[in-house]
């Protein structure tokens with residue numbers, strides 16, 4: 034592995050291949066979440082993972098955004114003052130969901146239930162969540178398409194080169210309303226994964242997605258996007274056909290769409306491969322999804338020269354929904370059942386449907402001009418830096 | 428050659444600070460005194476460093492275009508003394524409290540000391556043949572020219588300046604991509620800058636993206652690929668995924684010319700490959716045409732028709 038110090042996407046492929054082949058050498062990929070939780074954390078509440086989630090859970094998914102937003106500042110300052118040690122960091126981070134959950138508990142009709150959830154939730158490390166996002170039974174784009182949307186009709190091809198099966202595009206209805214849906218599909222079985230290229234898109238995939246989004250814009254259909262990829266495909270053909278150009282153009286042109294765009298990271302969200310269909314008026318993350326500039330494996334290979342440092346990189350990158358939310362990059366976290374979406378996919382779909390509908394309804398109130406202005410302002414603010422003068426003061 | 432002579436004229440003027448900082452770090456192993464001599468990494472030819480810099484860091488023997496520092500680049504393009512730096516006070520913060528083998532904050536401090544820059548990009552307003560232009564120029568010496576929040580903000584400001592004053596925008600990339608130490612925030616800089624490209628397009632502001640060695644990953648997958656004109660220097664490494672990543676994926680070695688400027692031009696993603704000594708005149712001629720101005724008095728009349736190369740069927 035020493036020769037691959039600067040690779041980025043290759044580790045994912047290896048991991049997938051090994052997952053598919055059932056290679057025992059790779060840790061945890063095929064474990065049930067219960068095993069994962071009890072093994073990787075010392076928190077006793079991890080054993081509560083298999084508990085069936087109550088129906089009250091769906092109702093609670095409405096509120097995390099504003100609540101978490103309220104406590105955002107407080108958490109930030111506390112984490113700043115908590116010293117630099119990683120142990121200290123971990124403690125601070127864990128206190129956050131507990132805080133949030135306790136707030137949830139007071140608002141929720143079933144406080145006791147919620148309390149238990151929170152204890153269990155805080156036991157999940159970044160790495161746990163990262164692995165949950167790749168769980169073989171986790172709902173993928175086609176599952177959401179079947180469960181949440183009706184009348185889905187797939188639209189193929191970029192009208193330039195070919196159809197890219199790593200991304201599914203089409204028209205559908207959500208609660209009778211026509212929308213355009215776009216989602217990366219990782220696939221489930223070995224053969225499907227292979228055919229779908231593990232959800233890693235080629236340039237023609239980005240071009241297909243943009244073509245269908247432009248169709249949505251012309252016919253006033255909102256766009257619902259599901260992100261689930263470990264990156265854009267790093268292959269020869271992809272380079273020859275302009276992977277960088279395709280992603281860049283999508284980001285630019287998605288800004289110009291005259292209809293609301295709601296993006297949800299449903300599993301993995303890595304790098305430009307995700308952002309290439311990821312610019313939206315609202316960006317949501319499923320509770321156990323992750324979103325970052327690089328995968329932990331890729332980051333570990335580059336910065337630590339050691340792919341085995343991936344769990345540490347996962348921690349350092351701040352890739353969980355909660356951490357990305359705190360950085361002001363996403364608008365809302367969509368709750369999942371205890372232990373992960375795969376344990377109760379119906380509840381997951383219901384949370385998702387509710388969140389999409391609510392966000393679309395809110396965005397309906399804006400004129401096209403207001404929509405584009407808000408979109409520009411949303412991204413204009415992204416980033417954290419300081420000025421040298423303030424530097425000298427401190 | 429007229430353009431080149433013109434350069435040489437003002438390159439000979441004393442610019443002490445600039446000579447100091449033009450020491451490629453890759454040469455640590457070399458026995459030859461670093462300050463005095465330059466040894467070409469392509470052909471091994473040894474040139475007096477002072478001469479090498481006067482040749483705009485192009486090897487006189489094999490024409491290899493060595494990386495240029497940000498300020499060298501600016502001086503090689505703008506009218507003399509016309510460049511006014513802006514937003515130089517922006518400094519990277521550490522919102523993730525990122526730490527790998529070293530702390531991100533330490534890494535930034537070390538890079539600031541090493542390069543004399545506050546981050547990996549210099550932005551400001553300059554003039555080219557008397558025409559005001561907005562410029563954003565990367566310096567690979569600062570953390571590999573990586574794109575974090577500061578770089579994204581400065582590129583955005585350069586583009587906003589171009590829109591506000593209705594002047595051309597020129598970005599010059601030399602980067603390994605997004606800055607991992609800023610995690611998701613560095614990814615968002617791709618969105619932030621690409622949106623400004625849409626706005627420039629809407630306002631009819633000429634946008635020239637100059638790609639130099641290397642131009643890859645997150646920067647290529649955002650504003651650098653969105654220029655009205657995309658110009659590359661010869662032999663630069665340009666692409667999305669890194670060479671080794673691709674080799675690991677396809678499990679075979681890539682041909683040596685894969686992801687070069689010439690490769691990208693042949694595949695339709697670079698408009699022109701222009702040698703360094705023609706860069707200033709090419710950009711000036713372009714922006715004067717795009718803005719409907721009179722011809723530049725010093726313009727050469729080289730017709731640029733590219734020799735066709737065999738195409739893969």
Ligand SMILES: [Zn+2]
Pocket residue numbers: 467468469470471472486487488489490491
């Ligand atoms: Zn040479």
